[in-house]
Amino acid sequence: MSYKKSAEDILQAIGGEENLDAIAHCATRLRLVLNDESKGDEETRNNMDVVKGTFSTGGQYQIIIGSGTVNKVFNELEKITGKEASTTSDVKDKSTKNMNPLQKFVKMLSDIFVPIIPAIVAGGLLVGLNNILTAKDLFYKGQSFIDVHSQFAGLAEMINVFANAPFTLLPILIGFSAAKRFGGNPFLGAALGMILVHPSLMSAYDFPKAVEAGKAIPHWDIFGLHLNQVGSHGHVLPMLVAAYILATIEKWLRKV
Known part of the structure; x- marks a missing residue:
């Protein structure tokens, strides 16, 4: 197999060098940002021996080649185009130019909330475990598990604290992630979240009452x-909103 020929064929099939904005690769795929994904010949791309499949997602055009082979094809593609390899993060940033405003907004929310999902999921699982221990009529009629086995009451209380922590202190997690996404210092974002949940402030849950x-x-x-x-x-x-304002002010102050 000629990797140079494969790279040339792929380049031609995506609409030529002028249609290629940024290139990167992962373990199995070429990750490309194209100026116009409608250019080129998709049928030709999919019929190449070296190409195992193609798809477009999040403003990136990805070509599945396979582990090991993708590195060699990518190296030849670099030599032909003269373009330096972009990081996966750079490719993600450039790929947003092909998105409409709604897609950009959804991607922004995804970038903020996806990293904190493990904490939310862990808290949710612990809430379920606490409910099993404290729900009546689940194991015993008219009583919960800890009503009958009081020695586990302390464990249930501890699990309840662990379960509620990600939700009670959620602004801290969001502040860290959002400030990072908006280009600010994530630790300042976390500190801002701490201010909003400071124990000296009345709880938002108690305010309506x-x-x-x-x-x-x-x-x-x-x-x-x-x-x-x-x-x-x-x-x-x-x-x-607070994290966005924080990051905007911080970036302006850096310039000054």
């Missing part, structure tokens, strides 16, 4: 502004 009961809400009077001392426990949108 306090209003309903007619209780006075603690507040600050600063420069003529009346600011309630209420946190954003468990809230998502306030943290996203």
